[in-house]
Amino acid sequence: MGAGQPGDRERPINMTDRTITDPKGDDPKTADSTRFLSHLELDQPDKTFLDSNELVINMGPQHPATHGVLRVILKLDGEQVLGTECVIGYLHRGVEKIAEHRTYTMFNPYVDRMDYVAAVSNGLGYCEAVEKLLNIEAPPRARYIRVILTELNRLASHQLWLGTHALDIGAMTPLFYTFRDREEILKIFEKYCGARLTTHAFRIGGCQYETYEGFERDVIKFLDFVPPKIDEYEELLTTNRIWLERTKGVGVISKADAIALGVTGPVLRASGVKWDLRKAQPYAAYSDFDFEVPIGANGDTYDRYSVRMEEMRQSLRIIRQAVEKIPEGPIMAKVPKVMKPPVGEVYHSIEAPKGELGYFIVSDGSTQPYRVRVRPPSFVNLQALDNMVRGALVADVIAVIGTLDIVLGEVDR
Amino acid sequence: MPEEPKSPTLPPSGEPKSTAGHAPAVPAKPAGPVPIPWDSAMVGKLKGQYGSGIREANTYLGQNYMVVEPSIVSELLQILRDREQFDYCVDVTAVHYPQREKQFDLIWILYSFPRNERIRVKTMIADGERVPSAVPIWATANWLEREVFDMFGIRFDGHPDLKRILLPDGWKGHPLRKDYGIIQQDQEWVQANLGIESGQ
Amino acid sequence: MQEIAQPGMEPVATTFFFYFLSGITLVSGVFVITRKSPVHSALALILGLLAQAGLYLMLYAPFVAGVQIILYAGGIMVLFLFVIMLVNLERSQKEEQFNKQWLIGLLAAIALGALFVLVYVKGKSLFPYRIAQPIENSNTQQIGVMLYGQYMFAFEIASLLLLVAIIGAVVMAKKRI
Amino acid sequence: MLNYITSYLSSNTTPGQAGNVFWALIYILVVFGGISVAVMAMNWLERKALAHFQIRLGPMRVGPHGLLQPIADAIKLMTKEDIIPAEADKFVFWIAPLIILCASFAVYIVVPFGPTHAITDLNIGILFMLGVSSLSVLGIVMAGWASNSHYPLIGALRSSAQMVSYEVAMGMAVVSAILMTSLHGLGAYGVGAGTSGTGTLSMIGIVQAQQEQHVWFLFKFFPLGFIAFGIFAIAMVAETNRAPFDLPEAESELTAGFHTEYSGLRWSLFMLGEYAAMIAVSSIAVTLWLGGWYRPFPNTLTGETWDLVFSLFPGLTFLALAAIAFVGVRRMPKHPYFRVQTLGLAGFGVVLGVIGLILFVPPVRDRIQDIFWFVAKVAGFMYLYIWYRATFPRYRFDQLMKVGWKVLLPIGIGVLILTAVLGVVL
Secondary structure: OOOOOOOOOOOOOOOOOOOOOOOOOOOOHHHHOOHHHOOOOOOOOOOOOOOOOOEEEEEOOOOOOOOOOOEEEEEEEOOEEEEEEEEOOOOOOOHHHHHOOOOHHHHHHHHHOOOOOOHHHHHHHHHHHHHHHHOOOOOHHHHHHHHHHHHHHHHHHHHHHHHHHHHHHOOOHHHHHHHHHHHHHHHHHHHHHOOOOOOOOEEOOEEOOOOOOOHHHHHHHHHHHHHHHHHHHHHHHOOOHHHHHHHOOOOOOOHHHHHHOOOOOHHHHHOOOOOOHHHHOOOOOHHHOOOOOOOOOOOOHHHHHHHHHHHHHHHHHHHHHHHHOOOOOOOEOOOOOOOOOOOEEEEEEEEEOOEEEEEEEEEOOOOOEEEEEEEOHHHHHHHOHHHHHOOOEHHHHHHHHHHHOOOHHHHHO | OOOOOOOOOOOOOOOOOOOOOOOOOOOOOOOOOOOEEOOOHHHHHHHHHHHHHEEEEEEEOOEEEEEEOHHHHHHHHHHHHHOOOOOEEEEEEEEEOOOOOOOEEEEEEEEEOOOOEEEEEEEEEOOOOOEEOOOOOOOOHHHHHHHHHHHHOOOEEOOOOOOOOOOOOOOOOOOOOOOOOOOOOOHHHHHHHHOOOOOO | OOOOOOOOOOOOOHHHHHHHHHHHHHHHHHHHHHOOOHHHHHHHHHHHHHHHHHHHHHOOOHHHHHHHHHHHHHHHHHHHHHHHHHOOOHHHHHOOOOOOOHHHHHHHHHHHHHHHHHHHHHHHHHOOOOOOOOOOOOHHHHHHHHHHOOOHHHHHHHHHHHHHHHHHHHHHHOOOO | OHHHHHHHHHOOOOHHHHOOHHHHHHHHHHHHHHHHHHHHHHHHHHHHHHHHHOOOOOOOOOOHHHOOHHHHHHHHHHHOOOOOOOOOOHHHHHHHHHHHHHHHHHHHHOOOOOOOOOOOOOOOHHHHHHHHHHHHHHHHHHHHHHOOOHHHHHHHHHHHHHHHHHHHHHHHHHHHHHHHHHOOOOOOOOOOOOOOOOOOOOHHHHHHHHHHOOOOOOOOOHHHHHHHHHHHHHHHHHHOOOHHHOHHHOOOOOOOHHHOOOOHHHHHHHHHHHHHHHHHHHHHHHHHHOOOOOOOOOOOOOOHHHHHHHHHHHHHHHHHHHHHHHHHHHHOOOOHHHHHHHHHHHHHHHHHHHHHHHOOOHHHHHHHHHHHHHHHHHHHHHHHHHHHHHHOOOOOHHHHHHHHHHHHHHHHHHHHHHHHHHHHHO
C-alpha cells in the first residue's frame, strides 16, 4: 500500500523557495503550509543588513546519496543546516504484520529482506531467537559455520559501505576495489547456499546444508587474498589529505549523546564506548574466539571510518580461528517437524554490521508467532542524524548519512 | 550478573527425545520452561518502594522482566536509568491482546552498560489509555514511540512530535492491531492520493 | 598609411576594422538602455567593452586592451551579472519599462551632442591630427614606468581607497565575522 | 598572390605578426581542428585510463578497444534532442555555451607550438590569455541563470565564485614566472646571464628567455620556481572545475551544476569547452615553466649526438604506439565476431608505424621537433588531470575557498616578493 504524499491535496512542502534570497519574503507560504515541519520552527533570524530567509530543501527520496528511499527535509540558512526532518516509510512492507500470519520457518526468508546487505546476520538473529524460545541449542559445528558466514557477511557489508561512502565524498576508485573483493565473498555464499545476497543460509536449529566439499579451502584462500586489499583501501584514503579534511570533525556525536540516542554498532564504538554484543553477551560460539573491539576517540566520521576498517581486520581474525577449530558433528539439532513453542516471550539480539539487531518474539503456543518485533539498528542510528548534522553544511549531510551506514530496507521494515 | 545460560529448572537438554521424524505417538511433551520469580537486590528495593505497584518480577528463559502498574511506569523508568544505571533504552514496543480487558502490553527493553544486564519492563494498558512518554528519560524513545503510535495507536503524553513515522500522515487505522486485516488498506487514502481504486 | 615594417602590430585593413568596432560599440550602447531584461543589457555592455578593447589594440596600446578585457569584461561584468541574478527580478520585469519623459530625454541628448560638436570644432587646434604611431619598446614597460614613476602617489591612494571599499563590503555582508 | 603566400615561408615570425592573413587563417584552422581532435582523443583517453585505474576495461565495444567511442558519442550527442526549458531565457540560454567555447578557444591564438608555429605573437601574450580565460566565467553564470531552475543557479554561482578566486592565485604565480624572464641573476647554479635584461609578456619571448638562460623556470631560484609552478598547477585544476575541485558538478549534492538543463549538441559544447580549457591552461603551464617547445635538458646535454638522439623521439613514440596496437591485435580473441575489430586495430597500428617511419626522415624530423615536445609535455599534464580524478575525493565548498584564498594566495604573494628580491639581489 506504499506511501505517497501526505493526505491533503495541496502539496504541504513548498519544494524550494522561488529564489534564494527573497529580500522581503513576500508570502510566508513556506510557513503555514508546512505543519508537516511542525518542530522545525521557521522563524526568521534576527534581521541582519542583508537578511536571508530560511530555505527549505527536499533531499530525496530519489537522491543519489541517500542509500535507498530516504527523504530528508533540510532547513538551510544559505549553506548551513539549521534543522533536518527525516521522512521515512517509503519502503515499509509490514514485515511484522506478515510474521503474525506465517509459521516460524516460513518467516525465515522474510528476515533476509530487511537489511538486504547483511542478510546472513538477520537470519542468524532470528534463528537464535526462535531456538531460545524452543529452548534448544544448535550443535557446535553449526554454530561455527554460522560464525564464519556471519563474519564474512560483516566484511561484505563494511566493504559495500566503504565503496558507497567514498563515492558520496567524491573518491570514485575505492568503490571498484571494494566491489571486486566483495565478489569473492558472494561466490562463497553462492557455492554454500545458492544465493548471493538474500541467502537464507540458516534454519531454526542449525544449518540446512553441510559445507560444500572445498569450503575450508575457499575461505582460507580468501583469508590470504583480502588483507593486502584492505591495505589498498587504507592506502587510498587514510592519509589522503582531502579525505581527512572532509571527514575529520564532521558529524561529531559525543559519548553521552550516543548512549542517550540509543546508537549502537560502529557508530557507538567510534564515540568511545567499548561495547560489542559479541563480547558483552556472546552468542553462537563467539566466546571461543579472541578478537579486539576497536573504538574511536572523538566520534567523528573519520573515527567511524577507522573503526569499521579495523573491524574488517578483526572479522578476518575470527574467521581464521573458526576455520581452524571447526569441530565435526551434526549440523542440525532435533527440531520437531511442526514447531509449537511454549507460550512466552523472548528477546534476543546479535551484533549486526550496523549495530544491535534484536528480535522480540511472543509466542502463544500455536505454530505462528503471536508477535515479532524487530529492533533495527539503522532505524535508531538514523535518528541521530539530526543531532550530528545541525550546524554543518549540505555536503556534510551527505557524508554523515554515508557514515551512519543505514539501509532503508531495515529502517522501514 | 551475566545472563545465566539456562534456567535451572528446565529438563537437561541432553535427555534423548524420541527420534525426530515420524514417531508414531508423540511422547508427552516435557513441561515447557515456566517463569520463575526473580528476586534480586534491585527488585527487593523497588518492591519495598512501590509494593503492589510491581505486579510480578520473573525470569523466563533466563531473561528478567517485571510487570508494573501504568501509573508508576514513568517514575520507575526514571529510577532505573538514574539509580540502577540502565542508561540504554534498547527498544519500546507493544503487543495487542484484543480479548484481554487491558488490551495492550507496552514493553520497554532496557540495558545497562556498567552492569552488562538486560531487563524488560512491561505494563498493561487499555485501548485509548495514555502513557507518559519516555523521551525526557532516553532521547532514543522519540522515534520508537512514534512507531508504536503509528502501528498501535497508543498515545504518549509529553512526546515532542507524536505523529506517524512509517505510514503516510493521513492514513487511518493502525496496522499491527489484531483486528486490522493482513490485506486491508485505507481505501479512502489510496484513492485520494494514488488515484487507483484499491490498493490490492 | 606608410608601411611600417616593425615587429609590433602590422596594420591590416585598419579602416574597415575601425568602423566595424565602433559600429558594434554604438549599437551595443543603444541595446544596453533599450533591452527589457537586465541580463540582456549586461550582455550588450560586455560586447561594447570588448569592442573598445579592439579599438585600443588599433591604437597600438595592447596592454590597455588586455587590462580592459581582464578588468571590465572578466571582473566587473561578472560582478554585475552576480548582482542581477541574485536580486529578485520578477517584479521589475512586470513593471512598465518606459516612463513617459522620453521626449525630454531626447532633447537633452541632442543638446549634449551639439555641445560636443561645438567643442570639437572650436578647439580643433587643441587636438593635433596625428596618426597613431607604434611605439619603440613594449607598451607595457612604458606604462609600468609611468605608473610607478610619476604617478606613484596617485596609484597608492587609489589602492588604499579600494582596500577600504573591500573591507566595507565584507563588514556589511557577513552576519558574524 | 602566389608570392604573397611564399613570401611568408622564408620569414621567421609567426603568421599573425607577419600580417599574412592567408597563413594566419591556415594556422587557425590547423590549431582549432587539432584541438577538437585532441579533445576527442582526450575523451577516449580519460575513459580508458580512468577505467584501468579502477580495474575495469572502459569502452571496448565500439571499435577495437573503444577507439571509435568518441565518434559514436559525438554522433549520439548531435542526434539527441536539444531541449530548451520552457521558461528559460532563450537568447541567454543559446549564447552561454558559445561564450564558454569562444573563451576557451581564443586562448590558442597565442599558444606557441614552436618559434614560428603560433597563430600570432602578441607582445601582451600571457595577459591576453588570462583575460580571455576569465571570460568563461560569464558563460557559466549565464548558463546557470538561463536554465531558470534552482540547482543550476546555485551550481553556477558556486563555480563562478571558485573560478574568480582561483584566477587571483593563478595571476600571482604567472607574474612571478614573468619576473623570471628579465631578472636573470647569476644564481647559485652558475647559469650564465642571458637576455638583454628586458622582461617580456609575449609567450614566445618567455620560452626564448628560458632557452637563453639555459634553465627552465621550474628550476630557477630553486624553491621559488617550483612553488610558483605548484600554485599554478593547483589553480589551473580549480579553474577548469576538475578533479578535487569539481564541486559545481558534485553529483551527490546539486544534480549536475550549471549544465543540468542542457542536452544534446549544446551540452557537448560545454564538454568541448571544458576539455579545450584544460588543454589551454596546461599549455600556459608548459610555456611558462617547462620551457615550451624545447627538448628536455637543452643545455646540459648539448652537442650533435644528443640533438640526434632527442630528434629520434617523435618517431620512436609513434613506433611504440604501433607496437602496442599490434600487441592488442595479437591478444584479440579469435572469434569471427572480432575479425573486423582486429583488422581495424591492425590498420590503425600500420598507420601509426608509417607515421613513425616518416618522422625519422631528416627534414621532417627537424620541423616536427618542437611541436612534438610541446604536445608531449601538455599530454603529461592531461594524464595528471585523469590521475587526480581517479584518486582524490571532492573538496567541500568552504574548504575549496579556504585553500584558494588562505593558502594559495599568501604563498603566491610570498613567492612573487621573494622572486623579485632574489632577482635583484643575486
